[in-house]
Amino acid sequence: AQKVTQAQTEISVVEKEDVTLDCVYETRDTTYYLFWYKQPPSGELVFLIRRNSFDEQNEISGRYSWNFQKSTSSFNFTITASQVVDSAVYFCALSEVNTGNQFYFGTGTSLTVIP
Amino acid sequence: DGGITQSPKYLFRKEGQNVTLSCEQNLNHDAMYWYRQDPGQGLRLIYYSQIVNDFQKGDIAEGYSVSREKKESFPLTVTSAQKNPTAFYLCASSIDRDRGLTGANVLTFGAGSRLTVL
Numbered sequence: 001a002q003k004v005t006q007a008q009t010e011i012s013v014v015e016k017e018d019v020t021l022d023c024v025y026e027t028r029d030t031t032y033y034l035f036w037y038k039q040p041p042s043g044e045l046v047f048l049i050r051r052n053s054f055d056e057q058n059e060i061s062g063r064y065s066w067n068f069q070k071s072t073s074s075f076n077f078t079i080t081a082s083q084v085v086d087s088a089v090y091f092c093a094l095s096e097v098n099t100g101n102q103f104y105f106g107t108g109t110s111l112t113v114i115p
Numbered sequence: 116d117g118g119i120t121q122s123p124k125y126l127f128r129k130e131g132q133n134v135t136l137s138c139e140q141n142l143n144h145d146a147m148y149w150y151r152q153d154p155g156q157g158l159r160l161i162y163y164s165q166i167v168n169d170f171q172k173g174d175i176a177e178g179y180s181v182s183r184e185k186k187e188s189f190p191l192t193v194t195s196a197q198k199n200p201t202a203f204y205l206c207a208s209s210i211d212r213d214r215g216l217t218g219a220n221v222l223t224f225g226a227g228s229r230l231t232v233l
Contacts, residue, residue, distance in 0.1 A: 043227040050221055091157065103222060107157040
């Protein structure tokens with residue numbers, strides 16, 4: 001079974017629109033970590049955020065914000081006022097403490113921001 | 116600047132040939148990983164290593180081999196036994212100094228190597 005599901009394969013928005021990327025995860029562990037990575041066309045994945053399972057506070061970093069809800073096993077990512085430079089593939093990932101160094105990645109959401 | 120260097124960026128191989136992808140890091144990270152990325156399938160773990168001279172198979176290790184003779188280096192060999200080797204390969208590393216908190220590690224990635232079998 002897929003531990004991390006990113007149901008949105010591709011999304012296109014017009015510049016300055018807000019966009020939310022969905023991430024649903026599955027785990028039986030009580031201690032785990034969730035991540036978002038950005039993969040621009042150059043190919044290198046860039047770390048955006050890490051959240052542990054005990055911290056459900058939403059986080060905002062500039063135009064980026066993350067909504068972590070354990071009740072629905074979701075860790076959604078919102079980009080406000082999108083820009084062309086936001087065009088990339090975004091990956092959500094899960095790491096469980098008990099499985100040691102295993103990172104489970106979703107299949108990614110390809111975001112295109114149209115100028 | 117610290118980081119991960121993967122080479123070559125593009126590689127073409129004939130069927131039946133082995134090929135080795137290089138991964139070098141100067142971050143002083145303990146753990147290193149190899150992932151394979153195919154369109155629509157996300158990242159799949161091939162091998163990982165937590166310390167020198169030790170490594171473990173990931174989800175799709177068949178047809179691949181690795182070595183970890185130095186902390187900085189974790190080369191991946193794609194052997195002729197790998198039936199569908201055309202893919203984008205990503206190397207990553209993480210600190211992993213505290214085994215009890217391995218899940219907290221942030222992965223740092225290289226720029227990737229794109230392998231095409233002709």
